[in-house]
Amino acid sequence: MGAVRPWHIIVLVVVLILLFGAKRLPDAARALGRSMRIIKAETKGLADDDVDAKAEAQSGRQPLSGQIADNQASPKPQVDPVDHARER
Secondary structure: OOOOOHHHHHHHHHHHHHHHOOOHHHHHHHHHHHHHHHHHHHHHHHHHHHHHHHHHHHHOOOOOOOOOOOOOOOOOOOOOHHHHHHHO
16 A cells, blocks of 8 residues: 555656646756755765864863962952842
8 A cells, every 4th residue: 555656656747747837847856956966065064074173173172271279269249239129
């Protein structure tokens, strides 16, 4: 029941010709092919960019340098007056 028979394809082609016309079908197929090629090229480009970015990120890592001063006082947190008034 789920198999596609040759007469299914024939009926589909006839319906498409009736809906779109014989002249517009080749143009639509051509446009679809171009779009698929563009999508394929862009996805391949994105995959290549990801590999390059990962390699660059791995090679660009360096340990942190500097000192942490624990003996300094932390700055006093600022309270938003609007939020402070709403809490009352």
